[in-house]
Amino acid sequence: MAANALLRPISLGTIELKNRIGMSALTRSRAHNTYPTDLMKEYYLQRADAGLIVSEGLLITRQGTEWPRAPGIWDVKHIEGWRNIVSAVHEAGGKMYAQLWHLGRLSHPDAPEQKLAGVPVYGPSSIAARGGNFRHLPGTPGYVKPTTVDDPWALVAQFKQAAINAKQAGFDGVELHGGTGYLITQFLDDTSNKRTDQWGGSVENRSRFGLEVLKALIEVFDRDVAIKLSPTGGYNDVGMPLQETLKTFTYFISEADKLGISYIVLLRHSPRYDPVYEDGVHRATQHDVLESYRHLIKNAKVFINGDVTPAEGQRLVSEGKVDGIFIGLDYIAHPDLVKRIEHGVPLDNPPNIRCFQTEDDDEDWSKGYTDYPMCF
Template identity: 40%
Template sequence: MTIHLNTPINLGALHLPNRIIMAPLTRMRAPNSVPTEIMATYYSQRASAGLIISEATPISPQGVGYPSTPGIWSQEQIDAWQKITSAVHNKNGRMFLQLWHVGRISHPDFHDGDLPVAPSAIMPDGQVLTPNGMKPFVTPRALATEEIPGIIDDYRQAAKNALAAEFDGVEIHSANGYLLDQFLRDGTNERTDQYGGSFENRARILLEVTTAVVDVCGAERVGIRLSPSGTFNDMADSNPEAIFSYVLTELSRFNLAYLHIVDALEGDIRHGAKVIALDVLRKAYHGNLIVCGGYDQNRAETVLAEGRADAVAFGQLYVANPDLVERFQQHAPLNPPDPSTFYGGDAKGYTDYPSLTG
């Protein structure tokens, strides 16, 4: 049988009516890190997706690195998220929460003057958007070995909080140059303890976090996002194919709901990415594979038909097309996204994109 975007699929505990996934999309519309009512409208508009993966959500105040991103560490946040999951479920949708710690991609302005934390004290190139405007990155503080169990506990508690907010599961964010990705790459991890050096050591915190989250949610309600070819946030590794092949082999043992791979994007290639072929990753990982990264409908249908992935996540197309599933089904024209409204703001460019029915 040829697999299409509209072919149903079981991802762990969930039965999805289609393979069109809403990718996690940071929109920065949660002042004081608390989800808002307009977010319930935004997500419920997109409930026909096979699965909605929420915007990246910091697991703790220490994990914050962007203004107005919603958290999952307080009861107020849990209650606010629960209104969003109810709105999605009322439209027969399914939603995972993405668990996030930005690591070094932050600034003291977010932490009362304290330094961001990272595997090693290596400053990323570039600037960060703080509550006080754009500022250069700073050199982060290397986490002490004895602090790492506390980070893992933060992931564990965040997973509990996500279930309390009635999410259908969680996605562990280990991509795009954030904390767990920083541990994996030797360009950002120069540790000499049990969390640095060998593949086994660099992957240790991700596998410990995965174990903790699986203990809370069950493997069938946990996904993981990786960006093996990514250079975003000044990331590099001397041998990404080797480290990520190791990681995927180890993650296969968990029997997770899915693995979510971000393909190499144009920007990654422009910045010298060592691109790992999707076929290599498919061979290393034994389980459901979601791919993401600039896919349109035709390219998505091709990757599914060839058996190189099991579902496809869409980002910018979901920003502008709340009824993306229906538009794909009818081969209807797509609304173009407005990049000027991607981050921050109000309903404009958020909940006001038209659907086919008006």
């Protein structure tokens, strides 16, 4: 096994990455009224050694998220704020994609941003997800039954405009958030999509929305478009029986790969994304995502995400099973993660989960965010 397999450069779309270690999107809730802050700039700049940084999920429109300080990418002020961050990452030699995010049915009508939006909570069908915990709302309510999307093309247009904004902000590309139960998954999954029009029913129809969004993003970024998928489901009350899961994601991944996108990242099963609801059964459909789908991907680069260790990542890259890895929690706690891997220094900082998202305006937002000790 090549000791430095993760440290080899790789071409990705139209850009060259200095290594194969990506920092995955991580909602950290440090935005101020949806706008990026200087503290967020410090956070990303600390981690600019990554081959590719994927931003935390950027809301493409006002939505009532469970995290009231999540950032957006829908207006000029957002563009300016993200340009400031991306420029700093570029000056430090890094590359950065924007993750484009729409919560769909997982928004809440009483959340401040949803009220400002002046539109209902939308989903492909009027089916509420189980769970939810809107801690910033009285009584910590759960998810609600959404209003059925009348015209999915309008949402496709919102994704395209978000990509245009990301391009103006200087991002190197965009990653479509197609996993963990959000809007793209809601259209793909036959437990959340019961439509009988061209957007629902068959695998081809349920796949249509995500594929049309990818095509719209390609019109803006050409090959510098990617997608994150979580075929095992579970999180946010999605998931189909195994055979339907395999059939759905086999078709979707095959068709997405034909579009010439830069990479597909597969989030594998993780206990933290596998809730148990009132029936006492784990929600996820466990299966090996690399074994099931890797062979379908002929053009895009393949990344794996979900509790991947550096040692495992080196082995997977050396064996040709993946082109690179994305790391999440360990990147929170180790801003110098790449240098630690390069020099064989262990990842021994425990992530401060209590400070993963901020709870109120009075706390020190740097805690558990930019204050981790570094060796280099």
